[in-house]
Amino acid sequence: MATIEVPREYGYVVLTAISTVFLGVWHGLRVGTYRKAASIPYPYEYASYEQVSTAPPAKQHAMYLFNCAQRAHQNYNENHPSALAMILIAGIRYPLSTTALGVIWAVNRTIYAVGYTNAEEQGARKGGKGRYRGVGWYVGHIGLAGLCIKTGIDMVLS
Template identity: 30%
Template sequence: MVAIDFLPADFGYVLLCIVYCLIMNVYLAIQVGKARKKYEVLYPTMYSDKSQMFNCIQRAHQNTLEQLPVFFITLLLVGLAYPKFAAICGAIFVTSRFSYAWGYYTGDPKKRLNGTYGMAGLLGLYVGLIYLAFRQLGCFDAYLP
């Protein structure tokens, strides 16, 4: 018996991807907290006038937060129809956010590009959502059994 009957049986993979994303977000937030102490950047200041290193650590987290709403929406919607596909795309995206942050943490903002492979996961979710929209509208009815 599944916990929530109306969800696909494999939707647990999507939920695990969300847990993975939450872990990643907490990790990035902790790094910002540590950097605030180390570089003496007090709340509510978002960025430092004195420390480029702090700004890199803060920006890695901030950029990730900016992307999460769209990521979660597409992950959940695509996951309703294709849970394994959505979870794989989601895991690629979340893993890339670690690479993105670690590149930024070097102090060289160009190294954040180490995480650009995550766009493949996000693009997969976007294409999946577009496909679902057209399928829901019946555009493929003549081609599907």
């Protein structure tokens, strides 16, 4: 039987993990703001192609930005469970490295979300290209996966 000893620095890991939960709340509030501006009622997740194409130009833009904000939120929701699990697992053995990678992940998820909606407002090409500004979240995600693998190997070999 293996005994897991939690290092004192694990508190940083816990704080990093909970910050990602608050980031998810921020995403939801952000989507709500864009939803209201686009007049998209619940329970509709996105403005449909038909809604956008038949709306007046100002409303089209609001619907487009809502869809961008919603997609950023969905992408966050798709990746958050694995990131959260990796933060909590890798932090057992490598708390400071895990914290650093978790912060990289969270900061870049924020940049991703803001970029997804702001690039179009600044006249960039359509398609949510501004999200690429936050592509650094992959560094955090892959780094956390590597630390999880290393943690598992360390535990098996100990």
